[in-house]
């Protein structure tokens with residue numbers, strides 16, 4: 030694990046030692062446990078239980094700070110034993126994917142990238158978490174995760190990240206997660222095109238540039254590109270039109286990339302992401318309808334809808350979402366179009382079961398289109 034603390038280890042110092050529990054019946058433990066044992070050499074190793082632990086074995090070991098486990102059955106038994114004894118300790122599953130290298134863009138605290146970095150790290154991957162401002166990923170560095178500066182709009186910054194990863198990994202990268210992105214709220218007719226171009230630069234061209242730069246490392250590793258897409262690329266949610274368009278561009282690009290890179294052994298996974306609680310909406314909070322806009326008659330209702338009020342209840346926790354994404358990506362045969370996050374599966378069902386323009390009436394009430402229609406009619410009457 031290099032000079033930093035082994036990725037499985039808790040950040041608090043060991044007082045008693047750790048207990049390693051191997052489940053020989055699972056068949057999954059041999060590689061992971063031997064590498065973990067090597068990593069744990071520096072720790073005060075309390076005991077290794079060769080088989081499924083029983084209460085007497087746990088009693089014999091005594092207090093421990095940390096338990097490493099390689100089998101699901103052991104996890105359940107151990108948890109029972111610990112609860113029974115009121116023992117406080119970290120309880121970690123033995124990582125089974127140690128050695129896989131992952132670079133993730135846009136890992137600022139509180140976002141999807143940060144949650145993904147932690148979820149890959151928990152699985153024993155070597156994670157390069159990146160952000161355009163390093164202070165925003167200090168929390169990941171403190172967990173023993175490698176951090177790098179990477180602004181997807183800046184070719185020099187991307188090139189520097191490629192160099193640094195290349196040196197650390199002998200020129201390979203198993204997983205590139207294109208996550209960095211931003212939104213834009215407001216009616217399409219009123220969109221500030223400079224802001225829209227900036228958004229496309231990050232959400233679309235930034236991914237293209239990052240992928241092109243890391244392609245040689247990914248090809249060498251026969252790796253996987255994970256594109257964090259959005260239900261917005263499928264569902265034409267009003268007042269997010271420019272963001273929807275950037276998401277749809279990402280989806281089409283990702284699908285094409287999958288076909289073009291398949292002959293090189295590189296896989297491409299698109300995560301069609303539903304509602305996930307992050308800084309995404311807060312970063313665009315306060316979007317307004319201008320008082321001279323054609324939408325001004327329903328200004329308040331539209332502002333409420335475009336600032337996320339109507340979809341607030343749909344948001345899921347970023348860590349749960351990240352664990353689901355990581356579990357799929359690390360499978361031998363990942364789902365290539367993975368729908369994850371709040372309402373993602375509902376959007377999938379509508380998109381496959383109904384006709385393309387069904388959204389017109391499905392979204393009208395929730396996003397204040399009906400309200401707007403009423404207000405415009407009243408305005409017309411008043412002006413006559």
Ligand SMILES: NC(=O)c1ccc[n+]([C@@H]2O[C@H](COP(=O)([O-])OP(=O)(O)OC[C@H]3O[C@@H](n4cnc5c(N)ncnc54)[C@H](OP(=O)(O)O)[C@@H]3O)[C@@H](O)[C@H]2O)c1
Nearest residue numbers: 135136137140141180181209210259302304305307308309
């Ligand atoms: N949250 C959702 O419900 C949801 C749903 C569907 C899809 N998504 C997608 O998920 C991805 C992550 O979003 P999130 O929800 O985690 O939002 P977030 O908390 O706002 O995170 C976005 C991340 O992208 C970074 N970023 C912005 N511009 C960048 C640039 N030029 N170079 C590098 N990084 C940059 C941000 O950095 P700063 O902190 O420096 O701004 C931040 O780290 C986005 O692509 C978004 O479209 C989110």
